[in-house]
Amino acid sequence: MGTLQFRVEKGRVLVPVGIPCPFGCKYCYTRSGEVGPPRVTPQEILRQFQAFALLHHAAFHTIQLGYDSDPFAYPERGIELLHGLCALGKHLNLSTKACIEGEALRGLAEVRTHLASHLVLSALVSLSCWESAPTVEPHTPTPAQRMLTIRSLKRIGVPSLVAVRPVLPHIPDAEYERLFDEAIQAGCEGFIFGPLYSDAEERFVRFVPKEALSTTPGRLVVVPWSAHAPTWTRYEDEARMQCLAALATSKGGHVFWSSALAVASLSKQETLLEKRPAGSDPDRLVGGIALYQGPGGMQAFFDARGTS
Numbered sequence: 001m002g003t004l005q006f007r008v009e010k011g012r013v014l015v016p017v018g019i020p021c022p023f024g025c026k027y028c029y030t031r032s033g034e035v036g037p038p039r040v041t042p043q044e045i046l047r048q049f050q051a052f053a054l055l056h057h058a059a060f061h062t063i064q065l066g067y068d069s070d071p072f073a074y075p076e077r078g079i080e081l082l083h084g085l086c087a088l089g090k091h092l093n094l095s096t097k098a099c100i101e102g103e104a105l106r107g108l109a110e111v112r113t114h115l116a117s118h119l120v121l122s123a124l125v126s127l128s129c130w131e132s133a134p135t136v137e138p139h140t141p142t143p144a145q146r147m148l149t150i151r152s153l154k155r156i157g158v159p160s161l162v163a164v165r166p167v168l169p170h171i172p173d174a175e176y177e178r179l180f181d182e183a184i185q186a187g188c189e190g191f192i193f194g195p196l197y198s199d200a201e202e203r204f205v206r207f208v209p210k211e212a213l214s215t216t217p218g219r220l221v222v223v224p225w226s227a228h229a230p231t232w233t234r235y236e237d238e239a240r241m242q243c244l245a246a247l248a249t250s251k252g253g254h255v256f257w258s259s260a261l262a263v264a265s266l267s268k269q270e271t272l273l274e275k276r277p278a279g280s281d282p283d284r285l286v287g288g289i290a291l292y293q294g295p296g297g298m299q300a301f302f303d304a305r306g307t308s
C-alpha cells in the first residue's frame with residue numbers, strides 16, 4: 001500500500017482517486033505514475049487524508065477530488081470518497097470527464113445533502129477540444145455527454161466550471177468556440193484554461209503534430225499543484241490563451257486563470273484577494289479577475305473592482 005502525499009496549494013488540497021483511469025485521453029499524464037501510486041483503496045485514501053487534515057486543518061478550505069484518475073469513471077468509488085470527505089467540514093470539488101446521470105447523480109445529490117449548508121460542492125468538467133474528441137479522447141465520454149453532466153449537476157445544485165485543458169496546439173480555435181457556446185448553454189459558471197504537460201520522454205504529447213508543438217512556447221517547471229512535484233515541460237501559448245479567454249468572455253463566460261482561483265470563487269472564498277499585489281494596477285481585467293504579468297507568466301487575482 002503506497003504512502004500518499006498531500007500538499008496545500010492556494011487553500012486547497014488535491015485528493016487522489018486511487019485507481020487507473022479507463023478513459024485513456026492521449027495527453028493523460030497519469031500513466032507515468034509520477035503523480036502517485038496507481039492503486040489505493042478508498043478506505044486507505046480517507047485514512048491517510050484524515051491524518052493529514054488533522055495536522056493541517058486550518059491551512060485549507062477546499063478539497064479537490066481527482067488528479068490521478070476520474071472519480072466518476074467508477075461512480076461508486078467517487079461517491080464513497082466524497083461521503084468520507086464530507087465529514088471534514090471543507091468545500092468539496094470534483095474534477096471529471098464522466099457522464100454523470102442516474103444512480104451516480106442520485107449519489108452525488110445525497111453527498112450534497114450531507115455537506116454542511118455553508119459549504120459548497122462544485123465540479124470541474126474538463127474538455128480539450130470538440131470535433132477532435134474521437135481522436136484525442138477516443139474512450140472518454142463525448143463532449144456532448146459532458147454537457148449533460150453540467151446540466152445534471154446544475155439540476156441538483158452543484159455548480160460546474162469547464163476546465164479547458166489542456167489547450168492543444170493543433171486544435172483550431174473554432175473547436176474552442178463551439179465548446180464555449182455549448183458549455184455556456186449548458187449552464188457552466190465559467191472557464192479555466194490549462195497548459196499541456198510533457199515528461200522528458202514526451203509521452204503525453206506524441207499525438208500532437210511536431211510542427212504545432214515546436215511553435216508552442218514550452219518551459220521546464222516543477223508542477224506546482226502536485227505533492228510529488230514532477231518536473232515537466234509546460235507548453236502554453238499565452239497570447240493564444242488570451243485570445244481564447246477574450247472569446248469566451250465576449251460570449252458571456254467568466255474566465256479564471258487557475259482552478260484554485262475558480263474553485264475558490266465558486267465557494268465564495270475571497271481570501272485570494274489578499275494576495276493581489278498591493279497598490280498596483282492590473283495589466284488587464286477579465287470578468288472581475290485582475291491579470292498581472294509576472295516573471296513566471298500571467299497571474300490572476302480577484303479584483304475588488306471587478307464584476308463577478
Ligand code: SF4
Pocket residue numbers: 021022023024025027028029030067068069070097140
Ligand atoms: S480523464 Fe483524466 S485521468 Fe482519465 S485518461 Fe483522461 S486525462 Fe487521464
